[in-house]
Every structure is written in C-alpha cells, then in structure tokens.
Amino acid sequence: MTKDPYELVLDAIDRGEFRPGDRLVESELAERLGVSRTPIREALQRLETQGVLARDGRSLVVSALTHDQLGELYVVRAELEGLAARLAAQHAAPEEVRVLRELARRDREIVTRPELLARANKRFHHQIHLASHNRFLIQQLEMVHRSMALVATTSLAAEGRGPQALAEHEAIIDAIEGRDGDAADAAIREHISRAFETRLKRDAEKYLG
Known part of the structure; x- marks a missing residue:
C-alpha cells in the first residue's frame, strides 16, 4: 500500500534527508513525491500541529530540540x-x-x-x-x-x-x-x-x- 504524503515526509525526516532547520517547500515536496500540492499542504499542517515542523516567518522548517x-x-x-x-x-x-x-x-x-x-x-x-x-x-x-x-x-x-x-x-x-x-x-x-x-x-x- 502506498504511503500518504504525511508518512513520506516523516520517513524522510527520520532518514535524515531533512535535518532540523531545513525549509520544506510545498511545491518542491509535491514534485519530489509525485503528488498534488493539496495533500502535501495537509501533511505539512499536520506535522506543524505535532511539533515536527515549526514556523520561520512564512516558511515551515524541521523543528530543532532545545x-x-x-x-x-x-x-x-x-x-x-x-x-x-x-x-x-x-x-x-x-x-x-x-x-x-x-x-x-x-x-x-x-x-x-x-x-x-x-x-x-x-x-x-x-x-x-x-x-x-x-x-x-x-x-x-x-x-x-x-x-x-x-x-x-x-x-x-x-x-x-x-x-x-x-x-x-x-x-x-x-x-x-x-x-x-x-x-x-x-x-x-x-x-x-x-x-x-x-x-x-x-x-x-x-x-x-
């Protein structure tokens, strides 16, 4: 079964493909994962709610732990x-x-x-x-x-x-x-x-x- 964008982004963070402080761009992720921007947007919002991503101005970046x-x-x-x-x-x-x-x-x-x-x-x-x-x-x-x-x-x-x-x-x-x-x-x-x-x-x- 194909993983949804949320799981795919989480897996990429877990594998170290995205590091703390890295900016995640909706359009780039959609192209990379081969999906439309709507499920990517929903996935990023969910990850932000869970604290995996954080706001840096208008951008979303991978969170870093203090x-x-x-x-x-x-x-x-x-x-x-x-x-x-x-x-x-x-x-x-x-x-x-x-x-x-x-x-x-x-x-x-x-x-x-x-x-x-x-x-x-x-x-x-x-x-x-x-x-x-x-x-x-x-x-x-x-x-x-x-x-x-x-x-x-x-x-x-x-x-x-x-x-x-x-x-x-x-x-x-x-x-x-x-x-x-x-x-x-x-x-x-x-x-x-x-x-x-x-x-x-x-x-x-x-x-x-």
Whole structure:
C-alpha cells in the first residue's frame, strides 16, 4: 500500500534527508513525491500541529530540540521504553526473542557504521515495543521516536559507543529471555541513560570547540 504524503515526509525526516532547520517547500515536496500540492499542504499542517515542523516567518522548517526539550524527551523515553521491556519480558513469544537475538547478531556486522547502526537501533527498539503486546504503549513510543528524529546526529557516532550499545542490547535481550521484568526495565533504562550522556558530551565538545 502506498504511503500518504504525511508518512513520506516523516520517513524522510527520520532518514535524515531533512535535518532540523531545513525549509520544506510545498511545491518542491509535491514534485519530489509525485503528488498534488493539496495533500502535501495537509501533511505539512499536520506535522506543524505535532511539533515536527515549526514556523520561520512564512516558511515551515524541521523543528530543532532545545537542550531542555531533549532532556524532557529522554525522561519520557526511559519511562516508556522501560515499561515496554518489562512487558516484553512477560509476553514476548520465543520467536520474538530469537528475532531480537538475530537483529543483535546482524548489528555487530555494522558496528563501525554509525548511520546504518542508528537505523538498526531503531529496528531493535521497535521489535521490543512489538514484543510488549500493548498497542497503546506502542502508539506512544512511536510518537517519542518521531520526536527523536528531530535530533540531527546519532550518539552512536561517538567513539566506542557502537560496541557499548550492542553490549547493552545483549543485556536487554538476556533479561527479556529470562522473563525478568525488573532486569529488563533496568537494562533498557541504563542503555538510554548512556545514550543521553553520550549525546550531552558530544554537544558540550561541539560548544567548546
């Protein structure tokens, strides 16, 4: 099924084709996506309402998160991801755990390629969300990860972060497979905390240098 313009623009932002601060022009998007300007206009209005896009004069640009907004986002993400991991430990089918193991194995092959690893990381987390078997939680996590797309760079590009993140993924899988909800919750919270800390360090270094 063909995605609507709203989903297509969101996907482009998620893939980094449009970065925070980039201007989105209705006519250019219509030509690029091969659709009329009316559904593009509706899609942009919807994205503006959701905070994905912001007004800059008469133009719409991809939103950028402030330092405080980023912190707020990570707080919410940790809570929701922790719940997803806890529920996955209770409800994940053996097949779902094996899929997580396979994803982790494949990710080791791209550990030195941050952009690919960032996309694989989203896949891994989405699989945990699905394994929670809670549709309302999954919807909320989709909103959080949509906002994460507004962060211009990936923390996985930091030196040593890739291997560390994959080790953290293994700890999460171990806890889910062991049906230990507390451990799964703690492991994924630690994973997200490390990612946030890495991002803050990179931002501080950028400011200083």
